[in-house]
Structure formats: structure tokens, C-alpha cells
Amino acid sequence: MNRISLVNNKLDSSINDIKVEYIKANNFFEISKLNIDTLNSNDLYLVLDLDNEKLNINFNINHDTNLYICVKGSSAKVKYSYNIINSLSVLKYNAIDSINEMVEVNLNKENSNINYIFKSIGTVKENYDYVINHNKLYTISNITNNCVNKEGSINIQISGYVKKDIKGCICNQNNRIINLCNNKCEIRPNLYIDTDDVDANHSALIGRFSNDEIFYLNSRGINEVDASNLLIKGFLLSNISNEELENIIKEDIDNNWR
Amino acid sequence: MDTLKIINLTVSVDDKVILKDFNLEIKSGEIHVIMGPNGTGKSTLTKVILGDKNYQVLKGEIYFNDILLNDLATDERARLGIFLGMQNPMEIEGVTNADFLRTAISTREKDNFKLFDFIKELDKTVDYLNMSKDMIHRGINQGFSGGEKKKNEILQMYMLKPKCILLDEIDSGLDVDSLKIVGNSVMDYFREYKSSILVITHYQRLLDYIKPTFVHIMKDGSIIKSGGSELVKEVEQEGYGKQNKKFSSIGTCVVKEMIKDE
Numbered sequence: 461m462n463r464i465s466l467v468n469n470k471l472d473s474s475i476n477d478i479k480v481e482y483i484k485a486n487n488f489f490e491i492s493k494l495n496i497d498t499l500n501s502n503d504l505y506l507v508l509d510l511d512n513e514k515l516n517i518n519f520n521i522n523h524d525t526n527l528y529i530c531v532k533g534s535s536a537k538v539k540y541s542y543n544i545i546n547s548l549s550v551l552k553y554n555a556i557d558s559i560n561e562m563v564e565v566n567l568n569k570e571n572s573n574i575n576y577i578f579k580s581i582g583t584v585k586e587n588y589d590y591v592i593n594h595n596k597l598y599t600i601s602n603i604t605n606n607c608v609n610k611e612g613s614i615n616i617q618i619s620g621y622v623k624k625d626i627k628g629c630i631c632n633q634n635n636r637i638i639n640l641c642n643n644k645c646e647i648r649p650n651l652y653i654d655t656d657d658v659d660a661n662h663s664a665l666i667g668r669f670s671n672d673e674i675f676y677l678n679s680r681g682i683n684e685v686d687a688s689n690l691l692i693k694g695f696l697l698s699n700i701s702n703e704e705l706e707n708i709i710k711e712d713i714d715n716n717w718r
Numbered sequence: 719m720d721t722l723k724i725i726n727l728t729v730s731v732d733d734k735v736i737l738k739d740f741n742l743e744i745k746s747g748e749i750h751v752i753m754g755p756n757g758t759g760k761s762t763l764t765k766v767i768l769g770d771k772n773y774q775v776l777k778g779e780i781y782f783n784d785i786l787l788n789d790l791a792t793d794e795r796a797r798l799g800i801f802l803g804m805q806n807p808m809e810i811e812g813v814t815n816a817d818f819l820r821t822a823i824s825t826r827e828k829d830n831f832k833l834f835d836f837i838k839e840l841d842k843t844v845d846y847l848n849m850s851k852d853m854i855h856r857g858i859n860q861g862f863s864g865g866e867k868k869k870n871e872i873l874q875m876y877m878l879k880p881k882c883i884l885l886d887e888i889d890s891g892l893d894v895d896s897l898k899i900v901g902n903s904v905m906d907y908f909r910e911y912k913s914s915i916l917v918i919t920h921y922q923r924l925l926d927y928i929k930p931t932f933v934h935i936m937k938d939g940s941i942i943k944s945g946g947s948e949l950v951k952e953v954e955q956e957g958y959g960k961q962n963k964k965f966s967s968i969g970t971c972v973v974k975e976m977i978k979d980e
Contacts, residue, residue, distance in 0.1 A: 673808055675792060680819075690817065
């Protein structure tokens with residue numbers, strides 16, 4: 461698999477048919493830039509280790525791409541722009557303490573699509589702002605955010621835009637935060653639809669695991685703590701099809717809830 | 719000898735009394751069947767025995783082998799050897815059946831848990847129940863048909879080896895072949911482990927395979943009549959309406975009410 465890592469402002473890559481350009485910020489006020497263009501159908505694993513950094517990442521998805529992203533570090537402000545003319549699947553896990561993240565998705569060709577699955581464990585503060593632009597006919601976006609807030613706060617704002625005459629689009633947003641503490645979490649799922657030919661759904665759920673789920677596990681002799689840990693594991697690992705990402709999430713679950 | 723004893727149990731949910739002065743005793747080597755109209759408290763009974771927090775015990779006691787269960791948590795009751803095969807088993811995304819069972823068994827067996835033995839037994843039981851091998855790596859009951867969910871409950875029963883088994887409408891959603899497998903597997907377990915079993919059902923068809931020691935008719939939160947297998951045929955032929963008029967043996971208060979009605 462292709463691999464790009466940006467650790468302590470140092471870029472390493474092992475890639476084929478992918479063009480990468482990194483422009484490092486010269487001072488605190490500037491923003492570093494990472495441009496990634498896919499030149500063929502590809503799988504790409506991207507590791508970001510960020511420490512008080514500002515970064516803009518620009519993806520030009522010209523061919524079908526499976527993208528796996530793991531973000532580590534202390535804190536960062538990151539803007540991701542996905543410009544898609546084909547099919548993009550994203551599996552992303554944030555293991556960073558504090559993050560301010562803007563995600564812009566531009567579906568720029570008929571039938572282009574994105575399937576985006578995001579997982580996170582909240583420990584300090586996380587803000588996410590998504591803008592999904594369906595710029596062409598029959599484009600599809602399926603965005604899933606699954607976060608477990610251990611002791612921080614998580615805010616998600618997500619807005620899907622389908623303009624007039626952009627017909628036949630599917631725009632789905634599925635957001636869930638399991639809040640294990642009393643800190644405030646917020647999800648604002650918005651759909652801005654200006655056409656009558658669209659399939660659009662948005663959901664937002666903040667809460668704990670259901671009593672019925674806990675009872676089912678308890679009824680097999682599993683205590684409250686183990687039941688909760690099992691549910692956290694299932695919630696964060698569902699749909700994670702990349703072994704490396706899966707192992708990182710498992711390790712973080714063990715570290716947080718051993 | 720394992721004994722589940724329920725004494726004068728009165729239970730409410732949302733301020734509505736569901737079980738009223740309910741009494742029942744089930745010993746090892748006995749199969750009790752409870753039948754009754756919808757909404758009479760049969761499923762409530764099984765959940766209350768396991769300590770579902772949605773229900774409030776207003777009075778009465780539940781004992782398992784002379785241990786008072788009322789103040790025990792659900793998992794503690796389960797670890798004593800009580801198992802509930804649910805009417806609507808939960809679907810839990812992401813938690814695989816294998817992980818779930820391994821956690822349940824290792825919690826109970828602690829240092830004695832042996833992973834290799836667990837895998838071997840799980841494989842054997844999956845084959846015995848004619849289940850698909852891949853289901854053990856799927857989320858708990860996720861995408862399972864009604865029949866697969868019920869078989870999964872029986873699989874868990876076999877793996878956990880409980881002493882007292884509560885089966886809440888385990889026959890619903892089963893086709894004839896699956897009903898036979900589930901019914902026979904419950905009887906095989908019963909013969910091998912001499913456990914106590916409480917079966918909640920609406921239909922006689924399950925009892926073609928599971929042979930009850932006692933049959934109870936339940937209505938409005940209490941047992942109104944007890945007997946043997948012949949009661950099942952009575953219910954099949956006459957419904958529950960007729961049973962209501964026949965509880966002369968239950969107690970003096972009931973007899974008085976019956977005389978008043980007539």
C-alpha cells in the first residue's frame with residue numbers, strides 16, 4: 461500500500477502513481493500545505509503526527525481511491541479539501557488530543573462519490589466542521605462520524621449542499637457521539653437542499669449505550685465495566701477494514717479503558 | 719439440586735402493576751411451561767428474574783439455591799447460572815459473537831479460561847446447531863434472521879452451561895426445521911445437564927419437542943391454573959377465556975370471586 465507520513469514537519473513517502481507536494485510553513489502565522497493527487501486507482505495510508513500545527517491538505521481524487529488516515533499528536537488545526545471526480549472511500553481515525561478540523565468535500569463530476577467513516581476518542585477538545593458540496597448530478601456522499609467522548613468535548617457541524625438543478629444526488633449524514641462524561645457535546649447536522657430530486661438523510665445521536673444493550677451483555681454474566689468496554693470496542697472498530705488502523709484503535713481502547 | 723423460588727412477587731413498570739403476588743418453584747430436572755394471553759406478564763417475569771432495571775419489584779423475593787437475588791445485579795445473577803433466552807435478542811453492531819462469548823466465559827472462569835478449548839467447543843456447537851461458521855465473527859445478531867437469532871441464543875446457552883434456563887418465546891420466528899433443531903437441542907441439554915427450564919410459549923408446536931413437567935396458565939400477572947401437558951391441549955381447544963373460570967383450586971379469595979361472577 462502507498463504510504464505518506466508527515467511527522468514533526470518531515471514528509472516521508474513510499475508511493476506509486478501518486479503526486480505529493482509539501483510546502484512547510486516558515487513561521488507560526490503561515491499554514492503548511494500538503495497536496496496529494498491520485499494518478500491511478502490506489503490505496504493510500506496517511507499518517508499525520510501534529511504538534512501545534514496548522515495544515516491544509518488538498519486531495520485531488522482523479523481515480524478510485526481508498527484512503528486511510530490516522531492523525532496523532534497534541535493539537536492541530538487542519539483543513540482537508542477533497543476534490544473528487546471519481547470514487548473515494550475514507551477511513552479516518554483521530555488519536556490526537558485536541559483538534560480543530562475543517563473538511564470540505566467537492567463532488568465535481570457526475571456519479572462521483574465519497575464514503576467517509578470517521579472514528580475518534582475524545583479526551584480534550586475536538587471541533588469538526590464539514591461542508592459537503594454536491595456540485596454535479598447523481599453524486600453520492602455517505603458521511604459517518606462515530607465518536608466516544610471519554611473526558612473531553614466534541615462538537616460536530618456538518619452541512620450538505622445540493623443546489624438547484626443538481627438532480628439525483630444521495631446525501632447522507634450519520635453522526636453519533638457516545639458521551640461517557642457530563643461534558644457538553646454537540647452535533648449540528650444540516651441539509652441545504654434546493655432541488656426536489658434528492659435522497660437526503662441526516663441523523664445525530666448523543667448519549668450513552670442503551671440500557672437494553674447493557675442488559676443483554678449483563679444477562680450473560682458480563683459486568684457493567686466489561687459490557688461498556690465491549691460496546692466501545694464494537695462501536696469504534698465496526699467498519700474498520702484496515703488492519704493497521706484497527707490495531708491502533710485497539711491499542712487506544714486498551715490504554716483508555718483497560 | 720438447584721432451585722429457583724419466586725415468592726409473592728409483585729412487579730410494576732411505569733406505575734402499572736404487571737406481576738401480582740406471583741409464586742413459582744422450579745427444581746433441577748423440571749421443565750415448566752408458562753402459557754397465557756399477550757400482555758399478561760410472562761416476558762416481564764423472565765426479565766425480572768434476571769434483574770432488568772426497567773422493572774420495579776414492589777414486594778416479594780426471588781431465590782436461587784437459597785441466595786436472595788433481589789439485590790444482586792444482572793451479571794451476578796447470570797454468573798450464578800441463570801440464563802435468559804430472549805424473545806427479541808439485541809443486535810449489537812461491531813461486537814462479534816466470538817468476542818462476546820469469550821468475554822462472558824472468561825469473566826466467569828477467570829484464570830481457568832482456555833482459549834483453545836473455547837474455540838474448539840464453539841466450533842462444535844455451531845456445527846451441532848447447523849449454523850453458519852461465519853456467524854461467530856459477525857456482530858451479535860447483526861443481520862441475522864429471526865431463526866438465526868434464536869439459534870444464537872441456544873448457542874450461548876450451550877457455551878455458558880447454565881443451571882437454570884429461561885426461554886422466552888424461543889419458538890417465535892422459527893421455521894419447522896429450525897424449530898426442530900432448537901426444540902431438540904434444548905431437550906438434549908436438559909437430559910445432559912439436568913437443569914431447570916422455564917419455557918414461555920404461545921404454541922403447542924414447541925412442546926412437540928420440549929416435554930414439560932408442569933404447565934402453568936398465567937393471566938393478569940398471576941398463575942391461574944397449573945397442571946400437566948393436558949393443559950396445553952385444553953388451551954389449544956378452548957383458548958384462555960375458559961381457563962379463567964376454572965381456578966377453584968387456587969385459593970379462597972379466587973373461589974369467592976368466581977362465585978360472585980357466576
